[in-house]
Amino acid sequence: MDTTITLKVDGERHELTVDTRTTLLDALRDGLGVYSPKKGCDHGQCGACTVLLAGRRVLACLALAVAHDGAEVTTAAGLGRGDELHPVARAFLDHDGFQCGYCTPGQICSAVGMLAEAEREWPSHVTEDLEAPVEMDEAEIRERMSGNICRCGAYPGIVGAIGEVLR
Amino acid sequence: MIPFVYSRPGDAAEAVEAVAGDPGATFLAGGTNLVDHMKLGIASPTALVDVREVVDDAVEELPGGGVRIGAGTTNSELAAHPLVRRRYPLLSSALLAGASGQLRNMATTGGNLLQRTRCVYFQDVTTPCNKREPGSGCSALEGHGRDNAVLGASERCVATHPSDMAVAMLALDAEVRVLGPSGERRVPLADFHRLPGAEPERDTVLEHGELITAVDLPAPQEGARSTYRKVRERASYAFALVSVAALVSVRGGQIADTRIAFGGVAHAPWRARRAEEVLRGRPVTETAFRVAAEAEFAEARTGRDNAFKVPLAINTCAAVLRSLTEVNG
Numbered sequence: 001m002d003t004t005i006t007l008k009v010d011g012e013r014h015e016l017t018v019d020t021r022t023t024l025l026d027a028l029r030d031g032l033g034v035y036s037p038k039k040g041c042d043h044g045q046c047g048a049c050t051v052l053l054a055g056r057r058v059l060a061c062l063a064l065a066v067a068h069d070g071a072e073v074t075t076a077a078g079l080g081r082g083d084e085l086h087p088v089a090r091a092f093l094d095h096d097g098f099q100c101g102y103c104t105p106g107q108i109c110s111a112v113g114m115l116a117e118a119e120r121e122w123p124s125h126v127t128e129d130l131e132a133p134v135e136m137d138e139a140e141i142r143e144r145m146s147g148n149i150c151r152c153g154a155y156p157g158i159v160g161a162i163g164e165v166l167r
Numbered sequence: 168m169i170p171f172v173y174s175r176p177g178d179a180a181e182a183v184e185a186v187a188g189d190p191g192a193t194f195l196a197g198g199t200n201l202v203d204h205m206k207l208g209i210a211s212p213t214a215l216v217d218v219r220e221v222v223d224d225a226v227e228e229l230p231g232g233g234v235r236i237g238a239g240t241t242n243s244e245l246a247a248h249p250l251v252r253r254r255y256p257l258l259s260s261a262l263l264a265g266a267s268g269q270l271r272n273m274a275t276t277g278g279n280l281l282q283r284t285r286c287v288y289f290q291d292v293t294t295p296c297n298k299r300e301p302g303s304g305c306s307a308l309e310g311h312g313r314d315n316a317v318l319g320a321s322e323r324c325v326a327t328h329p330s331d332m333a334v335a336m337l338a339l340d341a342e343v344r345v346l347g348p349s350g351e352r353r354v355p356l357a358d359f360h361r362l363p364g365a366e367p368e369r370d371t372v373l374e375h376g377e378l379i380t381a382v383d384l385p386a387p388q389e390g391a392r393s394t395y396r397k398v399r400e401r402a403s404y405a406f407a408l409v410s411v412a413a414l415v416s417v418r419g420g421q422i423a424d425t426r427i428a429f430g431g432v433a434h435a436p437w438r439a440r441r442a443e444e445v446l447r448g449r450p451v452t453e454t455a456f457r458v459a460a461e462a463e464f465a466e467a468r469t470g471r472d473n474a475f476k477v478p479l480a481i482n483t484c485a486a487v488l489r490s491l492t493e494v495n496g
């Protein structure tokens with residue numbers, strides 16, 4: 001069943017026709033040639049497909065494109081300004097926050113979304129006091145990033161990179 | 168995935184009408200369970216009715232001190248809501264112990280209640296499963312049984328309910344507000360999820376086309392301490408082997424009142440009425456905690472792979488009660 005939808009991706013508006021069965025991830029990659037979000041598991045288990053929807057991190061593999069007609073999507077590729085890297089992406093480079101790089105765009109989008117959540121004082125599973133201001137330490141970073149799996153095990157670098165952005 | 172029609176109804180009544188009048192139609196919320204199931208071939212709706220814009224996504228105070236949670240409230244907004252953090256911290260804890268940051272941003276309150284079992288055979292269409300295909304048999308009885316229920320199972324199905332949120336809500340005496348073709352009804356959460364019996368294909372008492380509009384929580388118990396503890400195979404991003412939600416109030420060294428619910432042990436979130444009864448009026452002692460938890464599991468039935476769940480649940484329950492009754496703890 002084909003439908004025409006509009007997506008604003010990394011600042012650019014696109015109109016595209018998708019089958020209702022198309023996920024947001026497939027619409028981005030196959031429909032628009034936006035290859036920054038990756039397909040890892042396609043079942044919500046790895047985080048490789050993480051994008052920001054109106055600033056919030058979500059999994060594009062479990063979102064149907066039709067259900068997000070008109071949405072504003074930001075991928076890792078759209079985070080920087082021109083040739084200038086986003087501070088989170090810069091920190092991933094400086095801290096070796098990746099090896100093969102496959103999970104990296106998802107990690108970076110997730111980190112950006114997660115930092116905004118912390119800014120909003122959202123607690124996490126490891127936050128001791130649900131009513132006190134959130135203190136972002138290593139345990140908090142690890143817990144909040146647990147939805148992003150890295151097959152290369154670059155976790156120390158990822159945690160280090162995010163820690164630097166927080167400083 | 169088979170083709171389907173997607174629609175956005177104008178209001179809740181229209182959504183109900185669209186699904187109630189079409190046996191192939193299903194509500195869509197965050198999609199984190201349903202879209203996965205459509206990919207796996209477990210669910211094959213021919214029409215998806217998107218309810219995200221027709222159910223409330225707010226948390227409101229009710230007269231009398233309770234709160235109403237709109238069914239469209241995301242798991243992350245609910246966990247972070249100041250009213251919930253202050254009055255029902257175990258609900259925040261349960262939500263934050265579930266899934267991942269990305270999933271909680273998508274998952275809704277209604278969808279979370281209706282998420283289906285993670286039984287590996289249910290999710291694998293090449294194997295018999297009475298829940299997925301009534302009458303085909305239950306592969307989990309003889310197969311991989313680590314996740315199987317220990318309470319309230321039937322020979323037709325031994326699956327467990329995976330929600331963390333629902334376990335906390337059950338301990339909080341939540342009530343589910345439902346809109347159907349013939350109007351509104353309220354269902355206590357304790358009566359909402361079913362045990363499998365002869366119809367494991369039915370997870371809840373909802374009829375086709377009934378829409379969850381909200382969940383109401385009564386006013387918090389004065390002076391009660393509460394917590395949610397989840398035991399799982401890794402520190403984060405894993406379903407519960409066993410979980411415990413509990414509220415306890417102590418007066419003069421005695422347990423004045425308590426409410427306890429377990430996750431991971433049954434086809435539904437499990438309210439521990441027996442343990443509660445044993446504890447009420449008893450002095451706060453380690454023996455009381457153990458006797459109560461053991462009473463709850465007196466009729467537990469285990470198989471080859473899941474016997475560990477009984478001592479795990481008893482120990483977790485006792486540990487939770489201990490932590491909630493420690494002076495200055």
Ligand SMILES: Cc1cc2nc3c(=O)[nH]c(=O)nc-3n(C[C@H](O)[C@H](O)[C@H](O)COP(=O)(O)OP(=O)(O)OC[C@H]3O[C@@H](n4cnc5c(N)ncnc54)[C@H](O)[C@@H]3O)c2cc1C
Binds near residue numbers: 264274277405
């Ligand atoms: C990798 C992974 C890990 C997870 N880990 C956990 C975990 O640790 N703990 C946990 O509790 N959960 C976990 N989840 C499950 C997650 O919490 C659920 O998928 C989510 O809560 C479902 O909500 P949704 O809004 O996305 O529902 P959807 O997928 O949109 O819908 C689910 C079902 O509910 C129905 N529905 C939705 N809204 C309504 C309504 N208002 N009225 C009537 N019917 C409705 C739909 O028709 C569908 O049948 C995990 C999921 C994944 C993918």
Ligand code: SF4
Binds near residue numbers: 284286288299308367
């Ligand atoms: S336990 Fe239930 S869900 Fe699992 S295979 Fe048996 S019938 Fe299916």
Ligand code: FES
Binds near residue numbers: 038040041047050062
């Ligand atoms: S591809 Fe979406 S979570 Fe793995």
Ligand code: FES
Binds near residue numbers: 097103153
């Ligand atoms: S860098 Fe290879 S998967 Fe993470």
